[in-house]
Amino acid sequence: MFNILYALAWIITLLPLRVLYILSDIGYPIVYYLIRYRRAVVRRNLEKSFPDKTKKELRKTERRFYRFFCDLFIETIYEINISEAEIKRRFAFVNIEGLLKEHAKGKGILVMTAHYGNWEWGVNFPLFVSEKINACQIYKELSNKKFDKFIYNLRSKFGGINVEKRNLLRTMIKLQSDADKGIYFMISDQTPAAQKIHHWTQFLHQDTPALTGTEQLARKFDYAVFYAETKCIKRGYYQCEMIPLEMESAKTAEFEITEKYMKMLQKTIEAKPQYWLWSHKRWKYTRS
Template identity: 35%
Template sequence: MQFLVYILVYPFLWLVSILPFRLLYLVSDGVYVLLYYIIGYRKKTVTQNLRLVFPKKSDKEIATIRKAFYHHLSDMFLEMTKTITISESELKTRFKITNPEEFKRLESLNKSIIVIFGHYGSWEWSIVLQQYINFKGLGVYKPLANKYFNRLVKNIRSKFNTDLISTKETISVINSHEAKGIKSITGFISDQSPRLTKDVYWGEFMGVKVPCFTGAERLAKKLDLTTAYLKVTKVKRGFYEAEIITLAENPNDYQDYHLTDMFLAEVEKQIYEAPEYYFWTHKRWKHREKRI
């Protein structure tokens, strides 16, 4: 069944990926109408999230953000599909690093690096980062249930020489590279809701106490890795800029969870500036009233 679904869907994805951008965004406009007006994909979740974190905004303001978000969501889905066939030169034109000199400075410290992302702007196109650095690029991800689509995702995200690894593989892969004298830069997306356990860290995100992923911070401290945040900004439709913001060169100088809080504060700043580019369909605040 998995293979059947794959062979039915993949040709459509490939055909979409070869469309010129002008046509791609016309398709995206149609996807927006389908998601927002016809299917109403997770519209209740999006509305609840927006009302929770923006309690002072009117219904009209919430609706405006919600519509803009679904436009962005549709664009991002089509852009992710476009990545199947996009060239390196095209991607570097559409996803620019504003301070590549900071990458060079961090590499000069001769320590492997962790870069933490939020679900903001475009994290899919960040795969082009490998073209700006000398360190080996690694991306931590959650494998998909469908092994054929999982292989497709791995191929897409590693097309510019970044290797995808699961959470369980992270420490062993980094240590293996270190043993061979290979410095690495590892990307984590860390702003979503973890599994609720007794020892989970509860931090504040958008004014609400929630459980937080701390894996990136714990790994940085365990292996003494420089830690940074990638601030991705949407400039206009189909174009993004990314800035590397160093959080800690020596993570063990910081109290536990401080780096996690610093990361969440950076994501918050972006959300307050332009909330429509955050990934509101996730149930980020679902555990807020279940603290153990």
């Protein structure tokens, strides 16, 4: 079944993206009104995150999210046949000079990203640097081997290195003696496992358990930390700015980097909330 679906997706993605968006437009009312995919989760998350918004405003954001969610699905499979020139035009990295300057000093870099905008297209970062670098994308291996291979190939298509999260520390230690210690892209807005919750913060008006792994690694190895702020310019076009978050991680207090990240992410989400992944059960744990 997977091979059939992949062959179908491969053929479909030979079409221009503007044509494929027609499928997204058709899929939106099906996903939102008929299937109602995780609509209760999305609605609850929005209502708790924006208590000052009216019901009308919340429903408008909800519908915009589902429209974008359908676009995101189409854009992800479109990556099968997208060219380097097109993805570089559609997902542009800006203000990366500061990051490259730290990298040139021989310093390791951690980039804190999020499920905002099209995070899958962000794997094209190596196309924006003139030299070959260890640009590592951290991922979790999927249980379905064929689907895992499919995602693995998509994420390494433009020169990025996939590092399974269980091998992250081993990889970082291995590169410690190299001039290129690596640039690691860490999706940091997920919910930690219940037994691994070490820090709670106020995020979008709610008590929220925060992932602290990125901070722990940054402080341990004294890596520079950047925040990848993605903006959706228009349909199918994104811009990602590398914003310095902390250059001297070893000198920071515990949870300081995590708090900075959560505040920056909240600001990004509040500006255009429809582009964050609201269908994720982000607040399934409480302090109690």
